[in-house]
Amino acid sequence: MAxxxxxxxxxxxxxxxxxxAHEIAENQDQGNQVVVVGIxxxxxxxxxxxxxxxxxxxxxxxxAGTLDITLHRDDLxxxxxxxxxxxxxxxxxxxxxxxxxxxVLFSGRTIRAALDALMDLGRPGSIRLAVLVDRGHxxxxxxxxxxxxxxxxxxxxxxxxxxxxxxxxxLVTLVRE
Amino acid sequence: MGSMAKTGESLMAWNRKHLLDIESLTAxxxxxxxxxxxxxxxxxxxxxxxxxxxxxxxxxNLFVEPSTRTRTSFELAEQRLSADxxxxxxxxxSLKKGETLKDTARNLEAxxxxxxxxxxxxxxxxxxxxxxxxxxxVNAGDGAHEHxxxxxLDVFTIREKxxxxxxxxxxxxxxxxxxxxxxxxIWALTKLGAKVTLCGPATLVPKTFEQMGxxxxxxxxxxIRDADVINLxxxxxxxxxxxxxPSINEYSRLFGLDRQRLGQTKPDALIxxxxxxxxxxEIDSDIADGERSVxxxxxxxxxxxxxxxxxxxxxGKDPQEISAN
Numbered sequence: 001m002a003x004x005x006x007x008x009x010x011x012x013x014x015x016x017x018x019x020x021a022h023e024i025a026e027n028q029d030q031g032n033q034v035v036v037v038g039i040x041x042x043x044x045x046x047x048x049x050x051x052x053x054x055x056x057x058x059x060x061x062x063x064a065g066t067l068d069i070t071l072h073r074d075d076l077x078x079x080x081x082x083x084x085x086x087x088x089x090x091x092x093x094x095x096x097x098x099x100x101x102x103x104v105l106f107s108g109r110t111i112r113a114a115l116d117a118l119m120d121l122g123r124p125g126s127i128r129l130a131v132l133v134d135r136g137h138x139x140x141x142x143x144x145x146x147x148x149x150x151x152x153x154x155x156x157x158x159x160x161x162x163x164x165x166x167x168x169x170x171l172v173t174l175v176r177e
Numbered sequence: 178m179g180s181m182a183k184t185g186e187s188l189m190a191w192n193r194k195h196l197l198d199i200e201s202l203t204a205x206x207x208x209x210x211x212x213x214x215x216x217x218x219x220x221x222x223x224x225x226x227x228x229x230x231x232x233x234x235x236x237x238n239l240f241v242e243p244s245t246r247t248r249t250s251f252e253l254a255e256q257r258l259s260a261d262x263x264x265x266x267x268x269x270x271s272l273k274k275g276e277t278l279k280d281t282a283r284n285l286e287a288x289x290x291x292x293x294x295x296x297x298x299x300x301x302x303x304x305x306x307x308x309x310x311x312x313x314x315v316n317a318g319d320g321a322h323e324h325x326x327x328x329x330l331d332v333f334t335i336r337e338k339x340x341x342x343x344x345x346x347x348x349x350x351x352x353x354x355x356x357x358x359x360x361x362x363i364w365a366l367t368k369l370g371a372k373v374t375l376c377g378p379a380t381l382v383p384k385t386f387e388q389m390g391x392x393x394x395x396x397x398x399x400x401i402r403d404a405d406v407i408n409l410x411x412x413x414x415x416x417x418x419x420x421x422x423p424s425i426n427e428y429s430r431l432f433g434l435d436r437q438r439l440g441q442t443k444p445d446a447l448i449x450x451x452x453x454x455x456x457x458x459e460i461d462s463d464i465a466d467g468e469r470s471v472x473x474x475x476x477x478x479x480x481x482x483x484x485x486x487x488x489x490x491x492x493g494k495d496p497q498e499i500s501a502n
Contacts, residue, residue, distance in 0.1 A: 068216070071228035076492065084216035120225040 003176040007151065007159070010170035013132070016148035017046070020130055021053035023146050024099060031058045033096045033125065037065040039114050040085040042103035045165035046132060050101060063090035067100075072113035087117070094122035099146075103161040105131040108142035133172060135159050191489045195307045195314040198323040199364035207365055210485050211333050217488070218481035220257070230488055231260035234291040240317070241267040241278070242298045246452055246476070247317050247326070251294050254483035263290070278302060279309055286310050292491065295319070313490040321355050326486055327451050328361030330479040332369060334471055335406055337478070338447055343370030348400045350375075350432060351410035351459055353382045354421075358451050359410060363389050376400035377432055378422045397432050401442050408449040409434060409459045425458055435461045439469075447471055 008016065028034055031054060038047025044066045051064035068085040076082070100114055111129060118124060130146035135153040151174075153159060158175045162168075190205035191213075199207070220228055236255045240248050248264075255262050263285070282293060292313045295303050300320035307314040318324040336342055347366050353359040353375050363386070366373050373391040375382050376399075384393050394400050401407055412428065422428050434448070448460070448470045456462045465472060 071220070071230040071488075076230060082492065084213055086216065087219065116229070120228070121223065 005174040007174050008172040013170045017049055018053060020146045020148055021050055025054060025057045034099060035063045035065060035091060035093060035096050036099045036101060037067050039102045040066055040068045042161055042163060043101045045163045046103060047101040065089040067114055067117055069110060069113040069117050072116045074109060089121060092122055093124045095125045098124045098127045099130055100127055101130045103132050104159045105134045105144055106137055108138045108140035111142050112140055133159050194490060196325055196486050196490055197303050197307060197316050199325045199328050199361045204368045207368060210329050211336060213489060214333055214481040214485035217484040221481055227257050227259060229259045231258035231491060234491060235261045236292040237263045237265055237285050237290045238294045239265045240296040242296050244296050250479045251317060251483050254480050254487060258484055258487055282306050282310055286312055315486060315490060318357055321357050323361045324357040325361050326483050327358045328365040330475055330482040331362055332365045333478045333482050334475050345371045345405040346403050347371045347406040348374045348376060348404040349408045351377050352412050353377055355413045356410050363391055374400050380421045398441060404442060404446050406447045411455055429458050433459055434464055439464055449475060
């Protein structure tokens with residue numbers, strides 16, 4: 001029987017994002033070259049929220065894009081036919097600082113695919129990784145630059161991120177199988 | 178990826194190993210192909226038009242009947258998906274030496290190919306292969322039976338231009354009897370809710386097509402008056418006996434789309450043609466190149482649709498075979 005443990009509620013999640021935005025801002029000076037890119041699908045609303053917070057800090061518009069990594073996955077033939085979602089870049093990413101955003105960092109394979117997908121779109125000056133939750137268990141040499149919260153999890157556990165834009169509420173839970 | 182798969186997330190309606198025909202597809206499956214093709218069309222507009230989705234997969238283009246545009250379109254689609262490709266044509270192959278289709282296909286499969294794209298003059302050849310092989314089979318046109326990817330690119334193009342298919346009046350003109358494109362188009366369009374009218378000489382457009390849910394007329398003016406889309410088909414010289422109509426000139430006079438007839442159509446009616454065009458026969462040259470013609474968009478969309486089909490037939494296993502996450 002699956003057991004669900006609440007990790008972060010809506011206000012906590014918002015505080016985590018605000019702190020991440022400030023860390024990104026500190027790291028990036030004026031942010032004129034920053035484009036925030038969310039990985040489909042949960043990364044997308046997070047990227048939009050981060051871009052909104054950065055706009056307030058920097059006082060200028062911060063472009064936000066979406067990235068679908070389906071075609072770059074390494075497990076395509078082991079899955080049910082996946083749904084392709086749009087990749088939309090608001091500007092040419094060549095030379096810019098891309099802040100890549102996802103909800104949960106786990107094996108690192110999604111990020112590997114995202115890096116390849118980004119490289120097909122242009123040649124960013126640099127790529128930074130922002131994740132809401134880092135749950136460990138990396139299978140590739142990938143580490144995040146900005147983290148909402150690092151938590152230790154068991155292999156049989158799942159971190160479940162719900163976001164208002166997709167699920168009607170903000171909530172992060174840990175599910176034990 | 179670390180988050181758990183959302184329960185109840187809308188899985189795409191596609192669970193097929195092959196694309197053999199349109200007749201057996203549901204409207205949802207057709208829509209899945211169209212939606213997937215939309216994503217691939219965007220890939221085709223990027224600076225780097227290649228994605229690694231079929232990396233390590235081998236695709237055989239088994240074209241037992243001559244084809245240029247369909248074969249090159251499939252070939253480019255396969256390359257853009259990063260597949261390895263073998264091209265196989267009837268003229269330069271063991272089929273010429275008397276090998277059966279089954280043996281040819283089995284030999285190819287013995288080399289562990291993943292997908293066979295087949296064009297054959299015999300109706301049902303792809304279905305036959307799908308029964309004797311483990312590889313995925315994609316029908317690139319079989320006899321006068323079906324040409325599913327052409328129909329999919331046609332409805333993709335119509336949906337792109339008109340927003341949706343349901344409720345549209347679509348007229349297919351010309352050689353319906355011998356046309357696999359017509360059959361596949363009729364299936365796809367009627368499944369998606371369009372009203373299909375067929376028109377041409379009585380010998381090429383028999384009333385029996387009314388059984389497929391179409392209106393059949395032999396009067397050009399009546400056929401084009403209310404049409405939102407006019408799809409002109411080529412007269413298939415190679416599949417035809419001389420006696421089907423008196424002369425090309427008469428055909429052109431009665432059923433060719435010229436400037437005067439174009440004036441009788443709805444001002445926003447789309448003009449489509451699967452190619453190759455017989456200029457001056459079924460369509461006047463300046464109309465084929467005119468602003469209402471979407472002939473070249475059909476070619477562009479064909480590439481995206483074929484990428485989507487190859488991706489979907491390869492894509493994944495049955496849901497039951499996949500363990501949680």
